[in-house]
Amino acid sequence: PDDAAIAAARARDAQLTKPSGALGRLEELALWYAGWRGDARPRIARPQVAVFAGNHGVVARGVSAFPAAVTAQMVGNFEASGAAVNQLAACFGARVTVRALDLDRPTADFVEGPAMSEEELVAALVTGWEAVDPEADLFVAGEMGIGNTCSAAAIALALEGGEAADWTGRGTGVDAAGLARKTEAVAQGAARIAGEADPLEVLRQLGGREVAAMAGAILAARQHRIPVILDGFICSAAALVLHRAAPGALDHAVAGHLSAEGGHRRLLDALGKAPLLSLGLRLGEGSGAALAIGVLKGALACHSGMATFEEAGVSGG
Amino acid sequence: PDDAAIAAARARDAQLTKPSGALGRLEELALWYAGWRGDARPRIARPQVAVFAGNHGVVARGVSAFPAAVTAQMVGNFEASGAAVNQLAACFGARVTVRALDLDRPTADFVEGPAMSEEELVAALVTGWEAVDPEADLFVAGEMGIGNTCSAAAIALALEGGEAADWTGRGTGVDAAGLARKTEAVAQGAARIAGEADPLEVLRQLGGREVAAMAGAILAARQHRIPVILDGFICSAAALVLHRAAPGALDHAVAGHLSAEGGHRRLLDALGKAPLLSLGLRLGEGSGAALAIGVLKGALACHSGMATFEEAGVSGG
Incomplete structure (x- = not known):
């Protein structure tokens, strides 16, 4: 797996409009998938x-x-x-x-x-x-x-x-x-x-x-x-x-x-x-x-599609 | 719920190309949904x-x-x-x-x-x-x-x-x-x-x-x-x-x-x-x-979309 993609995906996850960890296993799945695809913001299309x-x-x-x-x-x-x-x-x-x-x-x-x-x-x-x-x-x-x-x-x-x-x-x-x-x-x-x-x-x-x-x-x-x-x-x-x-x-x-x-x-x-x-x-x-x-x-749709706190104008925790 | 729809859905389920019960909880969900919709072969569209x-x-x-x-x-x-x-x-x-x-x-x-x-x-x-x-x-x-x-x-x-x-x-x-x-x-x-x-x-x-x-x-x-x-x-x-x-x-x-x-x-x-x-x-x-x-x-797609044993020419168990 691509460690840089995982790190970038983890950084993105921390900015998404949700409490940290609130998507549970979906968050782990998104990082795992990002690592194997070498893409910090991937979607599943095929x-x-x-x-x-x-x-x-x-x-x-x-x-x-x-x-x-x-x-x-x-x-x-x-x-x-x-x-x-x-x-x-x-x-x-x-x-x-x-x-x-x-x-x-x-x-x-x-x-x-x-x-x-x-x-x-x-x-x-x-x-x-x-x-x-x-x-x-x-x-x-x-x-x-x-x-x-x-x-x-x-x-x-x-x-x-x-x-x-x-x-x-x-x-x-x-x-x-x-x-x-x-x-x-x-x-x-x-x-x-x-x-x-x-x-x-x-x-x-x-x-x-x-x-x-x-x-x-x-x-x-x-x-x-x-x-x-x-x-x-x-x-x-x-x-x-x-x-x-x-x-x-x-x-x-x-x-x-x-x-x-x-x-x-x-x-x-x-x-x-x-x-x-x-x-x-x-x-x-x-x-x-x-x-x-x-x-x-669903996991990747959340990870790659959600707005960040900054994009949405939402106060972080 | 509509008992006739449930009975008809159950009869359909028994004819689908799978061992009886092999879709587990998906089968129960299909019957439950069919009963509330009053339709033995429904899909979820909206x-x-x-x-x-x-x-x-x-x-x-x-x-x-x-x-x-x-x-x-x-x-x-x-x-x-x-x-x-x-x-x-x-x-x-x-x-x-x-x-x-x-x-x-x-x-x-x-x-x-x-x-x-x-x-x-x-x-x-x-x-x-x-x-x-x-x-x-x-x-x-x-x-x-x-x-x-x-x-x-x-x-x-x-x-x-x-x-x-x-x-x-x-x-x-x-x-x-x-x-x-x-x-x-x-x-x-x-x-x-x-x-x-x-x-x-x-x-x-x-x-x-x-x-x-x-x-x-x-x-x-x-x-x-x-x-x-x-x-x-x-x-x-x-x-x-x-x-x-x-x-x-x-x-x-x-x-x-x-x-x-x-x-x-x-x-x-x-x-x-x-x-x-x-x-x-x-x-x-x-x-x-x-x-x-x-x-x-997924449950309704299987229930309503699968072929029956007869349609598919598959021998039942």
Whole structure:
């Protein structure tokens, strides 16, 4: 981040027509955003929401409430602007881009062996990297992939430890028997690679293509100095891979929301991020982060649009 | 609320391309809004943010960090679109209206006697009532009034009991000595009318013109079936008067945010409202509620804009 821009933004904030600190977290967000954009008085004009889709071999174990065919059906829905994330993105002036990653070729079942080959992992990371619009000024990575909370939970368990049940939730709404199968798959997958310390290898072993693409996209946004809003459980698992690979890798990201998915609070704690919203969403797609675009736009609108005490002829405190 | 519209909205929600319940609180908000608008598939197109300003005799006791002159200066800032609430309203397509209530004639010091005469109370209630645009489809009441957290705390203490310190916070940032004076004024004001059971009489005795105007406006919105987003501590104190006067009087309102002002959580508990946002704001003006307009617009955009399973050719769970 650009320290000079942050200092100039802080000086501006002190002159705005409000008691010092009265906008709470909006003030912190404005300084953080100013630093990453290198601009003391920026606006958010070109947000991008990139949705990545992938299919998962582990679905054959009955870990989801929906059949794998829904992944491709929902990609069609994203492309036709019919999904929740489309409505939220439109609300806040964001463009939605969609990348389906080899939906007809699911990852291998991670309980049995590596989910992806090295080539497949790299291809997915690159797809994510290339999906980021360098001209965007805010980035959200969303996902669709029947079975991907199972993959995300396995990644979290492998990287953070604990019990499989700590990380495994209902996802799209699996029943009790399905949850038990899911928890067992998560436990077995993580146990299969016990001791693996390389976060990217954990991603290859247990991840999905869309999870890897999100990681690649979050990295690319960093390269382009585009601030990121993280979405829910799956996005946070992708972010955890980066966080464990390089401390500070997520300094350009804020947590958009706390999902209702069981393990998300623990995952945000692992990332050291406090969510902007907590409204019980558990949809994925980037929906929670897209909703948080409104908060960030509001923060920057205040910071960059408010009058100063001097401009407004208002007495300071 | 319109039960048929709620039932139709619920039926629609069940058909949207998402797992049941996956949009969490956004789904509840959509049904609530549909009920008050009598429309199973509504959009928010014409939100209004009405800012009311008043001055307070109690300020002479040194209870605020800012001089009373700032109230009028900030009214100028609202009218020139320079304040935080103007930026947030513009972000979410809301119109801001401003009503200054007799700024050159502060209320009487409520420690000594009634803040307002009966005529003054009625005039302020009517000003609030008439400020509501009947064509608005969402309403936020905001305020500006140096000293008004002191008035709001006294109202809360008189109506809810407890200790003065439970309800008295730093407001715009008063120092420790000012906070002690403020707490003492709150205690003395409430003690002066101990036993008073009529909420409107409490409002007359301890309130301010802008606080009364907010109460009048929230009532008018109910009459026009316009859903309301409550703002922070002062707005919530105005709402508390209505809540104690008539159970259910705030059914058409949601709490926009949890303010950083000390007593706000307790006040929301008294109202039985869970806030949509909790971002440490403590500015008033309607700013927290204006930010929450984005959440509500997002909720209705999803509800009314998403494709159904059938429309999108997506398999249900």
